[in-house]
Amino acid sequence: MIIDGKCPTGPLAERWDKYRREMKLVNPANKRKYKIIVVGTGLAGASAAASLGEMGYQVDSFCYQDSPRRAHSIAAQGGINAAKNYQNDGDSVYRLFYDTIKGGDFRSRESNVYRLAQISNSIIDQCVAQGVPFARDYAGYLDNRSFGGAQVSRTFYARGQTGQQLLLGAYSALSRQIKAGTVRLHTRSEMLDLVVVDGEAKGITVRDLVTGEISSYAADAVCLCTGGYVNVYYLSTNAQGCSVTATFRAYKKGAYFANPCYTQIHPTCIPVTGEHQSKLTLMSESLRNDGRVWVPLRKGDRRPPNEIVEGERDYYLERKYPSFGNLAPRDISSRAAKEVCDERRGVGPTGFGVYLDFKDAIDRLGEDTVRQRYGNLFEMYERITDENGYKQPMRIYPALHYAMGGLWVDYNLESNLKGLFVLGEANFSDHGANRLGASALMQGLADGYFVIPYTIGNYLAQIKPGAVTSDHVAFAESRENVNVVTKKLLGINGRKTPKEFHRQLGKIMWENVGMARSEASLKRALELIPVLRDEFWQNVRVVGNGSELNQELERAGRVADFLEFAELLTRDALHRNESCGGHFRVEHQMSDGEARRDDDNYSYVAAWGYQGAETVPELHKEPLVFENVHLGIRSYK
């Protein structure tokens, strides 16, 4: 089926303004009659809940963490993009739009991306007003740095903790609304089901992670801001609690899941050391402003880096992509690292690593300047590896980082299920097949501060407030379904822990659906995943009971969803018979190893509809129309 993204038409630069002009509004006195549920308190969730509460709606905000300010947006290091052109280096809204759409390998909507670029400037202003301590120069002006995929300096930052500072800003705005009584906060609460009444999202069912109590909440609209799903690979840069559960359960209730195969592998993470590894730690992309990436020229060269002289090194990013060099986009840098390691030129104990060398930067700028720019990252690197990045090159390797795919939404950020809105990383909309650095923070805050306040009003203005309450039978059914699954998980009493299954699933995904995917590897994954899933439901061991704080049960529920979702992701990757952005099919590459898109056949959004546990999901297509940009080969050479 062909689906409609409801994108406005007309001149690109006027679309959002025109669209806003025509939206229906809710009278200020009527706003307090409407209830809105916001799940997740990262940048998208906190900014949405705060803004909607401030407008006068009754908001219920949920997070699984013990405090809203612990959501994983907090871990974003490098920065946030905006088209301010403070550096006078030729930036503009159009250029940010173009870089983002090209960075996404021409697999996103022109209208959405242009709106994102337009809004970007207001985000910076908003955050400054909140007291976000962005870096400043000596004259007191905001400072900028460069990030991958751009030739201008448009990234605003707060040391290496930009995500933390932006989240604390949004959290403080949220806290103000909690105090004002417009937002009710529910911490340590995990959404386990979406309640749908007559095809419209009308509430959620949650588990209180302390008492185990299952309860339901009704609302006039539901916003999911629950982040990405790359923990399906077990090892990723995501937090331990990040899961696909909220979005996947919405998918099982009828919301389409779009482009799940678009996953981002970040080039600069600390390499894996062993089986015990529970997560991978990212080193900000901003390091590539001053660090140079290299490996030995000769295969199997195991000498320490300082014994390998200049002529025996291969600065492969600078060699292959002279105009972007070490700041080539993430997907391209990651694949290049994999290639050199596959050629047995990788470094470190496992051979799966490349050097990120600061020697030239230290010689040029002095160690103090380098420390000022990246001190906390060097400290973090040393804590984890016991190596000093100032004295010897860091070792890095790509790791799963971000999900460009997510629940399908239209231009209003509304799912095909009416009343369900999806924001931030949880939706699919703005990054196409690859996200550029410093764009995730921009999108999360754009959605929460400046898009949803308008579009949700347009929806609410057309419905009667409080039409459905939690007495409706759909809520009791939802709680019953959740209880059945919990009981089942606790009753299997098998021999393997949820973590063992998760680790096994991660291996299948990394080896077969990772940086280089082939028809054969994807088909192999499609055989292996259901076998593992069956074993899970026969042989998982979940200790404890359902009416207490039970972290094993929490993990088991999330792993169960990953085991189903992994198949959807793989199926999407198999169907997409082209290479684009983070989705690299080895069958589809240029003679020089670059990704080969197939615009004639795959220039669409793939939105999958659930058809039942044993049935192949239905593929819906939203054609991507490009009226303003030319679909070029994405070259960074």
Next chain:
Amino acid sequence: MNLNLFVWRQKGPNEPGKLEEIKAIDVSPDMSFLEMLDEVNERLVHQGKDPIAFDHDCREGICGTCSQVINGVPHGPQEKTTTCQLHMRKFKDGDSIYIEPWRAKAFPLVKDLIVDRSALDRIIQAGGYTSAHTGGAPDGNAILIPKPCADRAMDAAECIGCGACVAACPNGSAMLFTAAKVSQLAYLPQGKPEAARRACVMTDAMVQEGFGNCSNHYECEAACPKGIKVSFIAKLNREVLKARCESI
């Protein structure tokens, strides 16, 4: 290496708790402290026992969720390092390690090593913000901020709200946390209009939540994984004094 762990086990806030001896075997020096506990938990589950409940999330030292007192020190022996970033190479084969929860009147215990730190959120809710409405903010460069002010604000803003300062303080005081938040906004022009009110309501909220007062032990600064300085407490005191004098 092999270790003897003595871990605080307590089923719930109203149950008795005790230190339980648990062996950690085949621990790799490259493991993080939490990965060591993961392995211990996996073995407990295989034995059909209740695993150790502990808070953790980002595992990269920024979310402030992890919260363990290791050998009497919040976040353990390594300076400026959260529990999740502490690695086992800091320990030796045969070591005994005592692992306990944050202990403070304002942090009621939930289970094992997990405590309820929502009191810190209520301090922020009392006034830890600028009342900037969404939309309508002036251009980010409209008000210049001298670099030293921005830098000092950022030094304070690094606080991850983990509560180690409270756990380390003999008075169970949240002065370092509150001071960091008050100072960040007090240094910035955007925070100035509400600075006096903010300093008063946040310290009032702190007292109401049952946190003690500061008597200059400096244990908070020593335990802080982000190295937040006690000089911010001096700044907080000045802000409060100024505000109270102005209101007379």
